[in-house]
Amino acid sequence: MAPSKARPTRSQLLFLADLAGEAGRHEDVIKQIKLIIELFDAQLTIDERNLLSIAYKNITNVLRNSWRTVDNIEKSQSSRQAMMPKQHILTRRQRQRIERELTNTCKDIVLLLDRQLLPAAKQGEEAVFYSKMKGDYYRYLAEFSQKKDRDRFADLSLNAYKLAYKHALTTLHPIHPTRLGLALNFAVFYHDVKKSPDRACHLAKSAFDDAILSLDSSDPTLDPVLRDSLTILQILRDDLILWSAEMQNTN
Known part of the structure; x- marks a missing residue:
């Protein structure tokens, strides 16, 4: 009979999240912090909270910059749409794809904030930090x-x-x-x-x-x-x- 897999400790999950952050694997950071919330509690330490915040920030920054670039290209194509309609359609589809990814990411962190992080937050700096995050991601949307x-x-x-x-x-x-x-x-x-x-x-x-x-x-x-x-x-x-x-x- 195979031995049961031991549940990771909180420090192990934090180490993996930190390692993922150093490697630029921001989705993995989020995955590890969500595991901490699921297996332990939603009262994150400052290190855990900062890793989560930075990971979401990096992901959304890339998507926001991509959206602005494609949106500007689409606008510049509008005046030439009659000459190259296929390219204009492809550009619009790419913008919409980025919008979906950005929307899903922003709604994901807002949901995490509303359901787990904010209800568990202590009054003061922690509550302010999370409420600010909520305002930020609704602003991006x-x-x-x-x-x-x-x-x-x-x-x-x-x-x-x-x-x-x-x-x-x-x-x-x-x-x-x-x-x-x-x-x-x-x-x-x-x-x-x-x-x-x-x-x-x-x-x-x-x-x-x-x-x-x-x-x-x-x-x-x-x-x-x-x-x-x-x-x-x-x-x-x-x-x-x-x-x-x-x-x-x-x-």
Whole structure:
């Protein structure tokens, strides 16, 4: 009789997920973290959570960039459609294929967040992190969806960002990288999805000013992650300059 296969330990699954991440096998990372959730619990450690987040981010970044490239090609072909109709049809099919892959990936992580990660999350940074992720992936869905679905995904993204930001304001230090990262992505949502650079600037400036004012009295426990916070602050500042110039040019 063959011996029964021993159940892997949590540390073994984490090692495999980390190894897969180093090898750029992002689907395998997700598979191992999902096994951790299934076999142990949905209260992920910071390392497990970061591996999951980075894996989904890498997969969707590739698909989003591919979609933009093919979408631009399709638009450029539209004026020449009469001359090369077959190529235009093939390009449209390729865009639709990428859309399906991107939709499935975004809906997969949102489902994981709703059913397991968010219900198990502790109040504070963990809950903010996951709610921000939910807002991010609904934002990605809104970016390429057709009008009816775009509006629905935009509303779902807005609700997730609002919930995350309200919680962040009461539980996280103004210089905390998760709070700043949320503010940055929320501002990008207003700019890119809602087409409202004024609201994007207002949110970004508020987060930037609060963080700068709190730098002198920052929480000592934030020292190890202060570099991440400063990097996000620089991006917020750059976006503020860009969006402010954009509003001036339209006036």
